[in-house]
Amino acid sequence: MPHLQYSSPAFEGFSISTDPSDLDLAFVHQFLSEESYWAAGIEKTDTEASLEGELCYSVFYKKKQIGFASVTSDFASFAYISDVFIDAQFRGKGLSLWLLECVLSHPQLQHLESWMLMTDDAHGLYEKMGFERMPGSADQMIRTSKK
Secondary structure, eight states, X not given: OOOOEEOOGGGTTEXXXXXXXXXXXXXXXXXXXXXXXXXXXXXXXXXXXXXXXXXXXXEEETTEEEEEEEEEEOSSSEEEEEEEEEOGGGTTXXXXXXXXXXXXXXXXXXXXXXXXXXXXXXXXXXXXXXXXXXXXXXXXXEEXXXX
């Protein structure tokens, strides 16, 4: 799978990469284990294992990683987005929305029928990207193609 690089005039100095060699595993693990509610206390080996085979998006300011998202997919019909975050000092700039736009625009994921994710606190963000709450669930969201 080709590695993608994203930049935007609206986000000068920021970039997004899907190249695994760009990923700062220590940064991602630190956030997940110490700052996230969904993976608090996760072991570094478990973080590393969970990212194997996933399509990872690393967000950078200059050359420092400041955000992340991962996608698990069969590359045929379905994808699951997880571990979406931006470092606290960079929030409020629209970077999460841009990150999701990059995730959803990946050329090899354009034909998927559905995307899923879970969130306790970012429903409004995902609704801007076409996700809807799943009936009967407080945290599951889905986006389906308009075929």
